[in-house]
Amino acid sequence: MSKRQLAMVMDLNKCIGCQTCTVACKTQWTNRNGREYMYWNNVETYPGDGYPKKWMELGGGFDAAGDLQPGIIPNIEADYGVPWDYNYESLAEQNLLSDKPEPGFRPDQSPTWGPNWDEDQGDGNFPMDNYFFYLPRICNHCSNPGCLSACPRDAIFKREEDGVVLVDLDRCQGYRYCIAGCPYKKIYFNPKISKSEKCILCFPRIEQGLPPACAQSCVGRIRFVGFLDDEESQVYKLVHKYKVALPLRPDYGTQPNVYYVPPVDTPPKFDENGKIIEGSDRIPMEELEKLFGPAVHDAIKTIKAEREKRKKTGESELMDILIAYQHQDMFRLDHNYYVEVAKKKGMKPLPLVDERYVAGKHTKPSSISHFKVHA
Amino acid sequence: MKRVVTIAAALSLAASFSIAGNVVTAVKVKSLKHLKCGSKLIRKYAKFQKVVVYPQTTVHLNDKKANELNKDAKAKVVEVAAFTDGKNVAIVTRWPDKTKDVYKGYKSDIYPDGFAVQFASDASKPEKLPYIGMGSDGRPVAIYLRKAYGQGVYEPNGNGDVAHQVNEHNTNNFGKNLKKFKKEVKKLGVRPYQKAFVSEGFRSMTEIKDDSANYRTDMHYVKKYHKWGGMVVRPIKDAYAKPAKNEFAVAIAVWDGKELQRDGLKRLSSWIAVKLPGAKNKALEKVVSERVGGDVKKGKELAMTNCASCHRWKGAEMAPMYMAPDLSNIGGQATAAYIKESIVDPNAVVVPGYNRNSHPNFAWYTVDDKGHRTSAMPPFNYLKPQEINDLVAYMQTLKAEVEK
Numbered sequence: 001m002s003k004r005q006l007a008m009v010m011d012l013n014k015c016i017g018c019q020t021c022t023v024a025c026k027t028q029w030t031n032r033n034g035r036e037y038m039y040w041n042n043v044e045t046y047p048g049d050g051y052p053k054k055w056m057e058l059g060g061g062f063d064a065a066g067d068l069q070p071g072i073i074p075n076i077e078a079d080y081g082v083p084w085d086y087n088y089e090s091l092a093e094q095n096l097l098s099d100k101p102e103p104g105f106r107p108d109q110s111p112t113w114g115p116n117w118d119e120d121q122g123d124g125n126f127p128m129d130n131y132f133f134y135l136p137r138i139c140n141h142c143s144n145p146g147c148l149s150a151c152p153r154d155a156i157f158k159r160e161e162d163g164v165v166l167v168d169l170d171r172c173q174g175y176r177y178c179i180a181g182c183p184y185k186k187i188y189f190n191p192k193i194s195k196s197e198k199c200i201l202c203f204p205r206i207e208q209g210l211p212p213a214c215a216q217s218c219v220g221r222i223r224f225v226g227f228l229d230d231e232e233s234q235v236y237k238l239v240h241k242y243k244v245a246l247p248l249r250p251d252y253g254t255q256p257n258v259y260y261v262p263p264v265d266t267p268p269k270f271d272e273n274g275k276i277i278e279g280s281d282r283i284p285m286e287e288l289e290k291l292f293g294p295a296v297h298d299a300i301k302t303i304k305a306e307r308e309k310r311k312k313t314g315e316s317e318l319m320d321i322l323i324a325y326q327h328q329d330m331f332r333l334d335h336n337y338y339v340e341v342a343k344k345k346g347m348k349p350l351p352l353v354d355e356r357y358v359a360g361k362h363t364k365p366s367s368i369s370h371f372k373v374h375a
Numbered sequence: 376m377k378r379v380v381t382i383a384a385a386l387s388l389a390a391s392f393s394i395a396g397n398v399v400t401a402v403k404v405k406s407l408k409h410l411k412c413g414s415k416l417i418r419k420y421a422k423f424q425k426v427v428v429y430p431q432t433t434v435h436l437n438d439k440k441a442n443e444l445n446k447d448a449k450a451k452v453v454e455v456a457a458f459t460d461g462k463n464v465a466i467v468t469r470w471p472d473k474t475k476d477v478y479k480g481y482k483s484d485i486y487p488d489g490f491a492v493q494f495a496s497d498a499s500k501p502e503k504l505p506y507i508g509m510g511s512d513g514r515p516v517a518i519y520l521r522k523a524y525g526q527g528v529y530e531p532n533g534n535g536d537v538a539h540q541v542n543e544h545n546t547n548n549f550g551k552n553l554k555k556f557k558k559e560v561k562k563l564g565v566r567p568y569q570k571a572f573v574s575e576g577f578r579s580m581t582e583i584k585d586d587s588a589n590y591r592t593d594m595h596y597v598k599k600y601h602k603w604g605g606m607v608v609r610p611i612k613d614a615y616a617k618p619a620k621n622e623f624a625v626a627i628a629v630w631d632g633k634e635l636q637r638d639g640l641k642r643l644s645s646w647i648a649v650k651l652p653g654a655k656n657k658a659l660e661k662v663v664s665e666r667v668g669g670d671v672k673k674g675k676e677l678a679m680t681n682c683a684s685c686h687r688w689k690g691a692e693m694a695p696m697y698m699a700p701d702l703s704n705i706g707g708q709a710t711a712a713y714i715k716e717s718i719v720d721p722n723a724v725v726v727p728g729y730n731r732n733s734h735p736n737f738a739w740y741t742v743d744d745k746g747h748r749t750s751a752m753p754p755f756n757y758l759k760p761q762e763i764n765d766l767v768a769y770m771q772t773l774k775a776e777v778e779k
Binding site: 170 | 436438439442480481482484529530540541542544545549577578584639736
């Protein structure tokens with residue numbers, strides 16, 4: 001168990017599936033050789049097979065007794081989908097004036113699966129009761145990581161200072177037991193360097209006062225980032241105070257540290273005559289319960305109650321947090337804390353590059369000019 | 376009277392030894408500089424010794440497909456030979472494998488065939504050889520690994536060439552420039568896939584990356600015989616292993632890609648004594664070949680009452696998984712001396728266990744303030760010497776059937 005835990009909350013009510021987070025992560029971290037197929041962050045449509053295909057059925061995680069469960073390592077072609085490319089070169093070379101011009105863009109292989117293959121398909125009959133919602137997924141930086149337990153080489157570790165789960169590439173020998181052990185299948189194998197790679201929760205950014213790339217770039221402003229022991233952080237309030245942010249598949253026993261505010265408002269269903277069925281919800285409760293555990297009932301109740309309260313009294317802290325009026329309110333990073341950690345380790349602390357989001361409990365407002373202005 | 380007892384003890388000891396197998400004599404040659412798999416030198420002069428490699432089952436791994444494929448894995452017979460030129464030693468091995476699995480291309484769930492040769496750093500105390508496969512605390516091993524990779528493994532080498540790590544589609548290269556870029560990236564590939572490690576027990580295996588391990592390896596597949604051949608050449612003496620009295624203790628591990636093997640999923644031999652020219656000592660070959668003459672039936676009864684509540688082995692599967700090392704192939708891999716030592720002094724070599732969090736209730740050891748590991752297994756030193764012999768004799772029968 002690490003001393004502190006950095007966590008993220010994603011409000012699924014606000015996710016519009018635009019993939020900005022996916023692209024931000026992809027271009028920042030996984031544009032290297034061997035990482036072509038990797039999406040450390042992906043947004044999938046739920047219900048759907050997701051990425052990798054049917055990841056929830058591939059095993060891993062722990063059973064009730066705490067035993068690590070065996071899992072299956074997905075296959076790049078069938079389960080992830082090899083990223084295909086287009087015939088740019090032949091397009092440039094072909095003679096478009098000839099009688100039989102080659103048709104334009106063609107993929108260089110027949111795609112079979114990809115990170116967003118079943119986007120917006122959802123489930124149910126249109127227009128009666130069809131539904132879907134978006135589910136952004138990153139590594140959950142679990143408190144009891146299945147990947148870490150499965151590694152026979154101690155190549156995976158959880159950072160003492162903030163609980164970020166990382167792969168030590170010097171120790172990793174590419175055995176891939178971590179992939180089998182992670183029930184979320186959020187560790188990827190790099191076939192070019194024969195090592196495992198994964199989301200690093202953008203720790204180099206966090207240490208310098210920047211939120212993770214996925215969180216900062218999110219146009220729906222669904223992502224909150226902060227430390228779970230920082231009672232002033234929105235993450236703490238959503239997870240512990242209001243208990244509306246829940247871990248994904250808590251039944252896997254890994255104690256994930258990425259939390260989700262479940263989708264609350266869904267349109268009602270229509271009956272055979274096209275009339276609204278009052279009080280009905282398109283998203284079946286059992287689906288939400290499968291994803292977020294039994295606590296989802298209370299979470300939804302709390303959100304609905306707080307919304308009513310807001311309507312009546314005009315006040316609700318929870319609604320204020322979820323609306324996220326100011327972008328900087330969503331992130332409570334702790335630069336000063338990292339400076340202290342670095343000093344203790346005899347390392348040179350990294351300089352602050354952005355002070356807008358730094359307000360953690362170890363960072364006094366007066367130590368940053370930004371707060372002086374508003375004090 | 377005292378003299379009679381001594382003689383009787385010596386006789387009983389002699390009776391418990393029968394020297395056979397697991398001893399390889401190195402052939403002296405002029406130079407090993409150009410030695411390769413398939414070299415005429417090997418074909419003409421190698422004195423191959425048959426050695427059995429047993430499936431490693433000490434720890435339970437979590438790859439579902441691989442576990443199914445390896446459920447009833449049998450032992451294989453490999454052949455081992457050795458050469459020396461006075462400065463270097465070469466260990467040559469041949470092993471049967473019906474399928475040639477070479478790692479190629481862009482795959483996440485396939486594995487190549489491979490082999491490793493392990494040297495005990497210090498073979499001067501044969502009865503205290505390191506834990507087979509991984510070494511143990513204070514008893515390190517040097518491991519040389521080779522895998523059948525059909526492509527270079529590209530590792531960012533810390534030379535600041537980050538630009539070449541970038542995927543070609545994320546560069547501005549096009550046409551000829553792109554071809555040049557690809558070529559440069561390819562050049563950075565580490566080829567072939569060979570690595571040297573030092574290890575003092577599970578989880579401690581560390582790659583030697585500072586070029587201080589001077590070695591080379593080779594492997595090739597002979598389709599006609601469905602056999603792999605592999606060799607490792609290293610100096611007779613270096614910082615990682617040296618012979619004791621002109622003898623090395625080595626072990627051979629082979630991985631079958633078809634069975635999704637890697638890491639602990641492999642076939643592993645027991646310690647083999649490699650005798651260099653001038654080796655006259657018999658101690659090491661005695662230890663590696665020792666068959667204890669005990670009552671196997673009594674040993675089985677003792678094992679069922681004393682061991683089976685924590686350990687599992689084929690035919691005794693009452694203990695919960697993960698509770699203690701699986702002993703199914705202990706007879707094939709461990710020396711009698713090691714089994715004996717583990718019974719009377721479990722703290723001598725502590726196997727840290729595979730899945731640290733796999734079952735929080737079954738810690739295999741505790742760590743004291745000084746970092747010393749204490750095994751969760753109590754010492755069974757109260758057993759009578761004959762009972763221990765019976766137990767060891769039974770343990771030596773625990774091994775997988777040999778593949779025909």
